[in-house]
Each structure stands twice: as C-alpha cells, then as structure tokens.
Amino acid sequence: MSAVTPTRRPEGRVRKPLLYVVASLGLLVMAAPFLWMALSAFKTKKDLTASPPVWIPSEWTLKNFSDLLDQLDMPRYFLNSVIVAVLVTVCNLLFCSMLGYALAKLNFSGRSKVFGIVLAALMVPANLMVLPLFVLINQLNLLDTYAGLVLPFAAGAFGVFLMRQFMQSIPDELLEAARMDGAGEWYIFWRIVLPLVKPALATLTIFTFLGSWNNFIWPLIATNDPDKYTLPVALATFANDPNRTVGGGNGMLMAGSLLVVLPVLIVFAVLQRHFTQGIATAGMK
Amino acid sequence: MSTTTPTPARSGAEKAPGGGSPQGAGRRKKRSMGKQNLAGWLFSTPFLALFAVFMLFPIVATLVMSFTDFGQRNVRKPMDANFVGLENYTKLFSDDQFLRAMFNTAYFVVVGVPLTIGLGLLVAVLLNNGIDRARTFFRVGFYAPVVTTIVAVAIVWRFVLDPSDGLIAGLGDELGFTAPDFLGSETWAMPSLIVMAVWRNLGTVMVLMIAGLQAIPAEVREAARLDGASAWQELRRITVPLLRPTLLYATVITTIGYLNVFEEPFVMTQGGPSDSTMTVSLDMYFQGFRFFNMGYASAMAYVLFVVIMGITVLQLRLMKDNTK
Numbered sequence: 001m002s003a004v005t006p007t008r009r010p011e012g013r014v015r016k017p018l019l020y021v022v023a024s025l026g027l028l029v030m031a032a033p034f035l036w037m038a039l040s041a042f043k044t045k046k047d048l049t050a051s052p053p054v055w056i057p058s059e060w061t062l063k064n065f066s067d068l069l070d071q072l073d074m075p076r077y078f079l080n081s082v083i084v085a086v087l088v089t090v091c092n093l094l095f096c097s098m099l100g101y102a103l104a105k106l107n108f109s110g111r112s113k114v115f116g117i118v119l120a121a122l123m124v125p126a127n128l129m130v131l132p133l134f135v136l137i138n139q140l141n142l143l144d145t146y147a148g149l150v151l152p153f154a155a156g157a158f159g160v161f162l163m164r165q166f167m168q169s170i171p172d173e174l175l176e177a178a179r180m181d182g183a184g185e186w187y188i189f190w191r192i193v194l195p196l197v198k199p200a201l202a203t204l205t206i207f208t209f210l211g212s213w214n215n216f217i218w219p220l221i222a223t224n225d226p227d228k229y230t231l232p233v234a235l236a237t238f239a240n241d242p243n244r245t246v247g248g249g250n251g252m253l254m255a256g257s258l259l260v261v262l263p264v265l266i267v268f269a270v271l272q273r274h275f276t277q278g279i280a281t282a283g284m285k
Numbered sequence: 286m287s288t289t290t291p292t293p294a295r296s297g298a299e300k301a302p303g304g305g306s307p308q309g310a311g312r313r314k315k316r317s318m319g320k321q322n323l324a325g326w327l328f329s330t331p332f333l334a335l336f337a338v339f340m341l342f343p344i345v346a347t348l349v350m351s352f353t354d355f356g357q358r359n360v361r362k363p364m365d366a367n368f369v370g371l372e373n374y375t376k377l378f379s380d381d382q383f384l385r386a387m388f389n390t391a392y393f394v395v396v397g398v399p400l401t402i403g404l405g406l407l408v409a410v411l412l413n414n415g416i417d418r419a420r421t422f423f424r425v426g427f428y429a430p431v432v433t434t435i436v437a438v439a440i441v442w443r444f445v446l447d448p449s450d451g452l453i454a455g456l457g458d459e460l461g462f463t464a465p466d467f468l469g470s471e472t473w474a475m476p477s478l479i480v481m482a483v484w485r486n487l488g489t490v491m492v493l494m495i496a497g498l499q500a501i502p503a504e505v506r507e508a509a510r511l512d513g514a515s516a517w518q519e520l521r522r523i524t525v526p527l528l529r530p531t532l533l534y535a536t537v538i539t540t541i542g543y544l545n546v547f548e549e550p551f552v553m554t555q556g557g558p559s560d561s562t563m564t565v566s567l568d569m570y571f572q573g574f575r576f577f578n579m580g581y582a583s584a585m586a587y588v589l590f591v592v593i594m595g596i597t598v599l600q601l602r603l604m605k606d607n608t609k
Contacts, residue, residue: 019415053455099332108325132346185324232436257437
C-alpha cells in the first residue's frame with residue numbers, strides 16, 4: 001500500500017481541481033434553464049423582449065405574478081393539484097403497503113401469480129389505457145371530479161414493488177413471535193411492520209405525491225371544466241392559448257412555471273436522500 | 286377497516302389445543318397457514334380490484350376498440366360501435382402522418398437513449414470517483430430536472446430556444462453565431478426536444494449508476510490500479526462490465542419512457558412544424574381526443590405497446606446472454 005501512495009498522489013493533485021471545474025460547468029448547464037425561468041419571472045416586458053437577452057432584470061417587478069393571478073385562478077389550480085396528489089398518495093400508501101406485506105410476509109396460494117401481475121403492471125405504458133379509461137370515467141359520470149382524477153392512480157405497481165422489497169428485510173421471527181402471542185395479521189401489519197418501514201413509506205410518499213403533481217396526460221383528458229384543472233393542465237392550456245399577449249404573456253408563463261416548479265424543488269432539496277433511495281431500490285433485482 | 290382480521294386470529298390462537306405436543310404444533314401450523322391464506326387475499330384485494338377496473342379492463346378494452354369504428358357517438362354508447370376487423374391496422378400502415386410519427390419516435394429513441402445513458406454514466410463516474418466534497422450538492426443539482434413538472438419545464442425551454450429573445454440566441458449574439466429557429470425548423474425541432482429530454486432524464490441514470498458503482502468492491506479497483514490500469518481502461522474493463530445489469534435496467538426504462546414521449550412535443554411544438562415532431566403518443570392523443578377516432582387511436586396504442594414489449598423483451602434477453 002505504502003508503495004502505491006507516492007506515485008498516485010501527484011496525479012490526484014493535478015486531476016482533482018479539473019474534475020471540479022468540469023462538474024461545476026455541467027451543473028451550470030443543468031441549472032441554466034431554472035435560473036433563466038426564475039429571473040425572467042421578475043422581468044419587465046422590455047427586458048423580456050430585449051435583444052440580445054438580458055440575464056439580470058434591469059428593473060425587478062412582481063407584475064408578472066399579479067397579472068397571472070388576475071388572469072388565471074392559480075389558487076384554485078394549486079388546490080386541485082394538492083387535493084388530487086394527497087388523495088392519490090394516501091390511497092397508494094395504504095393499498096401498496098397492504099399488498100407489499102402480503103407478498104413479502106404472507107404465505108398464501110397465488111402469491112407468485114399476484115406478484116407476476118404486479119411486475120407485468122410495472123411495464124404497461126399509461127398511454128395504452130387512456131382511451132377506454134376516458135370512456136369508463138365518462139360512463140361513471142366522473143369526468144371533472146376528483147374521484148375521476150384519483151381512482152386510476154390509487155394503487156401503483158411501483159409502490160407495491162418498493163414496499164415488498166423493504167418488508168422482505170424484516171425478520172420472520174419477529175412476526176412469528178407476534179403470531180404466537182395471538183396478534184392478527186392486520187395488527188401485525190399496522191402496529192409492527194408499518195412502523196418498521198417508515199423510510200420506505202417516506203420514499204413512496206414523495207414519489208407518489210410528485211408523480212401526481214407532475215402528471216399531465218390524464219388530468220388533461222379527464223377535465224373539461226377549468227375549475228377542475230390541475231396546475232400543469234392550466235399552465236399548458238394558457239401556454240398554447242393564441243390570445244395570450246406576447247411579451248408580457250411570456251413573463252406570466254415564467255412566473256407560472258416558477259410557481260409550479262418551486263414547491264417541488266424545495267421538497268426535493270430537503271428530502272433528496274429518500275429520492276436516491278427509492279430509485280436505487282427500484283433498480284435492484 | 287381495522288377489524289378485518291385481529292379477532293378471529295386471536296380467538297383461534299386461544300383455542301389452539303395441546304401446548305407443546307408435535308401433533309398440536311402441526312395442527313396449529315396448518316391452521317395458521319389457512320389464516321395466512323385468507324389474510325393474503327384480503328390484503329391483496331384493494332390493489333387487485335383497482336387493478337382490474339382501471340388497468341386490466343382498459344388494456345383489454347383498448348384491444349377490442351382497436352377492431353371497431355369507435356367514434357364520438359360511442360363515448361355515450363360504447364356498445365353501438367361496429368366491428369371492422371383489421372381495417373384500423375391496415376389503414377395505419379398507409380397513413381403518412383402515423384408513419385412519420387413512428388419514424389420520429391424511433392429517431393427520439395435511437396438518438397436520445399444513448400445520449401442519456403452515456404452522459405448519465407459519465408456524470409455518475411465523475412461524481413463518484415472524482416468529487417469528494419459537496420457531493421450531495423452536485424447530485425441534487427444533476428437530479429433536480431427529473432423531479433420538476435415537465436409541462437413547466439417544457440414551457441421554459443420553449444423560451445430558452447426562442448430565436449429572437451431566447452437564451453441560446455443571446456449566447457449566439459455574444460459568441461458570433463446565429464442560432465436557428467429551433468422549434469420552427471423541421472431539421473432542428475426534433476433534436477431540440479431530444480436535448481431537452483436528455484437534460485431532464487440523465488439524473489435518473491446518474492442515480493442508478495452511482496448505486497451500481499458503490500456496489501463494486503473497492504478492492505477490484507485497487508487491484509486494477511496496482512496493475513497500472515489507466516482511468517479509461519478502468520472505466521472500460523471494470524466499471525462498465527460490472528455495471529452491465531444496471532446499465533440495461535436504465536436503458537430499458539429510458540427506452541420505454543422515450544417511446545411514450547408526449548408532453549415535450551405537446552407543449553413545445555404540437556407536433557409541428559409539418560409533423561416533424563409528431564410522436565406516436567401525440568398522434569394517438571390527437572386522433573383519440575381531438576378527432577374522436579378512438580378505434581383508430583386504439584390501434585395506434587396497441588402498435589406502440591407491441592413495439593415497447595418487443596424492445597423490452599429483446600433488451601432483457603440481451604442482458605441474460607451477457608451475464609452468462
């Protein structure tokens with residue numbers, strides 16, 4: 001070991017700063033669109049249409065935000081997005097952990113078949129189901145309702161897979177001991193298993209909430225009434241509206257995008273550990 | 286809801302006879318198996334019910350619809366649709382717009398997937414082996430685009446790419462080149478969408494790769510370095526082969542995602558100019574929900590589904606062959 005160190009150290013000293021420069025440049029490219037959006041949201045019409053473009057507003061203004069709130073019912077869309085995302089998340093936490101528990105810890109006939117269904121469901125693209133799902137939701141009179149927005153996403157295969165992976169690491173002896181003491185399966189699941197997989201529940205909460213918050217094609221199809229639009233649908237509709245005033249309209253779009261993206265980025269920055277954990281777990285076999 | 290199983294389970298345990306005798310234990314085990322059987326199905330029911338109604342039924346219904354002339358009137362009266370056999374499918378393969386959409390989607394995948402995987406891997410190696418300080422900061426930065434709302438991000442990119450007052454046009458002015466009208470040009474529109482998709486998705490690949498890299502034992506690297514392997518040799522001969530399962534998983538999910546590409550062209554180009562960014566999912570959406578040719582759109586959805594399944598199976602088979 002000691003023979004290697006001297007030959008490697010000089011090389012490391014030269015390379016390390018260079019790697020930091022490369023990584024920082026990469027990061028800057030990644031961050032540029034966000035910075036552009038955040039700064040443009042505070043620009044006046046003059047700065048927005050300036051050629052060449054200006055990065056830093058020559059005059060900071062909140063007009064884009066106030067115009068946006070005047071023209072679009074942003075609080076309403078925000079509330080719709082929150083309600084749908086909360087309902088979808090609660091349903092997924094319950095249903096996915098229930099099935100995850102059954103698959104990981106209960107010896108029941110058909111367990112392997114049910115797991116096969118979950119794995120198959122992981123691979124089916126959502127676009128395949130959208131057409132008859134629209135007809136079905138329409139037949140059930142659930143268009144423009146929260147139920148219509150939530151039900152198709154109330155139990156995802158990813159969540160089941162995630163919960164099963166985590167619950168498998170709980171020792172069987174612990175559950176057997178509880179069974180010996182006369183505890184029922186629901187009690188074991190609710191009082192013993194769920195508290196032990198809190199990190200997994202946190203991961204699933206973030207993924208499901210964001211998945212719902214960012215979802216676009218289904219709310220686009222399942223809503224006609226602007227009162228039931230979620231944030232992305234409202235924003236896309238506004239962006240593609242030919243009557244939107246150019247210049248000032250662009251500032252409003254940047255302000256709107258910032259309002260949609262900012263909560264997500266803050267939540268992510270705070271809870272980033274759970275993200276990487278979730279992705280890594282899903283990638284393990 | 287909390288009353289489903291505790292009571293019978295508890296009373297069952299109390300009634301279980303013959304404390305320690307082998308016979309009693311066997312009987313108790315059998316009974317507990319029966320209970321687990323029932324509980325297993327009860328715990329599976331909510332998911333399976335939702336799965337049946339909102340996934341299985343639509344998958345089958347799409348197939349059935351693809352053989353009918355399902356149109357706007359059938360949204361109210363689905364049973365009135367007429368069976369037309371393979372007509373939708375034969376029509377698809379002489380439909381220029383659909384063929385264009387297939388080509389564009391393939392273009393998106395063939396160019397976008399290697400770029401996303403390659404750059405994701407590169408960033409992962411960089412952050413894992415070269416960066417010790419502020420590692421989390423870098424990781425968060427590269428992963429941030431993945432979590433953001435794609436509609437909002439696509440709107441921002443629309444303005445970044447704007448030919449008159451966009452970010453890249455401004456950069457061109459400073460550096461002395463004229464940026465093309467990216468989204469208004471048949472040549473540049475698709476590459477622009479691909480660049481945006483790579484920007485957005487390389488973070489997923491990065492996180493997967495970092496997890497994979499950390500699973501490679503440090504001794505393997507040490508040994509290679511002792512034998513005098515260069516950084517490039519280490520990457521090619523050690524890192525990539527040992528990461529193969531992770532690479533394939535990342536390739537499969539990225540490919541599936543790109544085959545379904547919808548939001549980017551919907552928000553940024555609406556498929557234009559002259560269908561140059563029309564993707565299969567976008568075409569399906571227009572046919573299904575703008576023109577209400579839902580039978581025809583269902584056939585499109587199934588063609589896409591078959592392509593996705595085929596490619597996934599192929600990729601998984603490649604993985605099996607490689608691990609032998």
